[in-house]
Amino acid sequence: MAYSGQHPRFTTETFRPQSADPSSPLEGMVFRSDGTSRTKGLWEYINSAWQPVGNIAIPPSSNKVENLGIAFSVAASAATIAIKTDGGTNPSATDIVSVGFRNATAATGQFSTVNITGALSLVVPSTATLGQSSAVAAYIYVYLINNAGTAELAVSRSLYDEGSVVSTVIINTGSDSAATIYSTTARSGVALRLVGRILNTQATAGTWASTATEISVLPFIPVKVVAVYNTDAGQPITTGGANKIIDFEDKVIDTHNAVTVGASWNFTAPLTDDYLVCFDAGLTSSTGWSGSEGYVAFIYVNGVQTTEHYEYPNGGGVDIRAAIAVSRVFRVTAGQTIDIRVFHNSGVTISMNPSEQDVWISITNMGV
Numbered sequence: 564m565a566y567s568g569q570h571p572r573f574t575t576e577t578f579r580p581q582s583a584d585p586s587s588p589l590e591g592m593v594f595r596s597d598g599t600s601r602t603k604g605l606w607e608y609i610n611s612a613w614q615p616v617g618n619i620a621i622p623p624s625s626n627k628v629e630n631l632g633i634a635f636s637v638a639a640s641a642a643t644i645a646i647k648t649d650g651g652t653n654p655s656a657t658d659i660v661s662v663g664f665r666n667a668t669a670a671t672g673q674f675s676t677v678n679i680t681g682a683l684s685l686v687v688p689s690t691a692t693l694g695q696s697s698a699v700a701a702y703i704y705v706y707l708i709n710n711a712g713t714a715e716l717a718v719s720r721s722l723y724d725e726g727s728v729v730s731t732v733i734i735n736t737g738s739d740s741a742a743t744i745y746s747t748t749a750r751s752g753v754a755l756r757l758v759g760r761i762l763n764t765q766a767t768a769g770t771w772a773s774t775a776t777e778i779s780v781l782p783f784i785p786v787k788v789v790a791v792y793n794t795d796a797g798q799p800i801t802t803g804g805a806n807k808i809i810d811f812e813d814k815v816i817d818t819h820n821a822v823t824v825g826a827s828w829n830f831t832a833p834l835t836d837d838y839l840v841c842f843d844a845g846l847t848s849s850t851g852w853s854g855s856e857g858y859v860a861f862i863y864v865n866g867v868q869t870t871e872h873y874e875y876p877n878g879g880g881v882d883i884r885a886a887i888a889v890s891r892v893f894r895v896t897a898g899q900t901i902d903i904r905v906f907h908n909s910g911v912t913i914s915m916n917p918s919e920q921d922v923w924i925s926i927t928n929m930g931v
Contacts, residue, residue, distance in 0.1 A: 579595070581596060593771075612678060630661065631781075632650075635775040644705060677714045701763065707756045722834040741819075742833065760791070762775060788832055793813050808826065819833040830900060845887075860904070862889070878909075903924060
């Protein structure tokens with residue numbers, strides 16, 4: 564039977580502005596704030612928290628980062644990183660920052676939302692370098708960690724996987740590792756979110772005197788790790804003895820300042836990923852080779868030999884140049900090192916070829 568009555572009329576509801584939140588609120592309760600306790604406007608009680616009606620259409624999400632800004636300042640040779648609202652002020656009960664996190668239990672595929680309602684900052688003290696080098700531009704990655712429902716700040720020079728729980732180390736004057744994630748209080752087994760990055764250059768590492776040249780909040784694309792070095796120094800390689808580390812001392816590019824040059828040359832991985840390692844290790848020509856003698860290059864990961872690559876020049880008084888070119892992929896954990904070592908048993912000292920085209924290395928991560 565068709566409806567035969569009057570068409571229902573649209574009615575409006577007028578809420579009396581209130582100066583305080585209603586007591587004992589229930590899910591779905593609505594009130595209008597006069598601007599005293601909360602920003603002036605209409606609020607609804609959702610998921611045990613008051614939410615402005617304009618945000619009700621935004622459902623909770625593990626990927627949620629809302630109303631978040633970042634500030635970076637320096638004073639007394641220390642750096643302060645602070646969470647701000649989009650308006651540049653400290654979060655408050657009426658101007659919250661809201662962030663979603665994975666579950667703190669690794670085997671639980673759920674998420675939680677944490678609201679920041681007060682000032683939140685972290686101090687990098689004087690002399691703590693975070694693994695930066697003097698006069699070299701570097702990114703500091705800014706994280707929030709979920710400490711049992713309370714958001715705390717954490718920082719690192721490395722990118723961490725937000726899909727896994729992490730443990731942090733207390734930040735202090737000796738916080739000098741590029742691979743470690745630091746927080747004001749050490750935390751174990753906590754969920755984290757990457758929320759920003761800060762590009763800065765300090766004239767003296769650990770003396771925080773220069774402000775940031777770039778501050779980014781999500782979204783942004785992490786910078787790919789690329790390190791390319793070579794050498795034309797003609798380093799001498801004695802016959803026999805321990806495997807000799809090649810010092811690729813000339814930098815072409817190093818996006819994360821990940822290489823330490825010198826007698827203990829090494830690349831330190833700034834994040835856990837698969838890395839493509841390519842290198843060429845050419846020697847000068849020599850008449851010292853015999854048919855049973857060889858030239859070997861090794862790739863070491865975190866101080867452990869992983870591969871061997873041989874060449875047998877087959878000399879016997881003939882002037883022969885030995886060279887090895889290698890390309891391999893390795894799974895490397897943040898903080899672990901990669902270096903190249905060589906060995907020969909020709910019976911004489913032979914130098915690396917003094918040419919940047921013959922002695923070089925390139926390391927890049929595969930995941931970005």
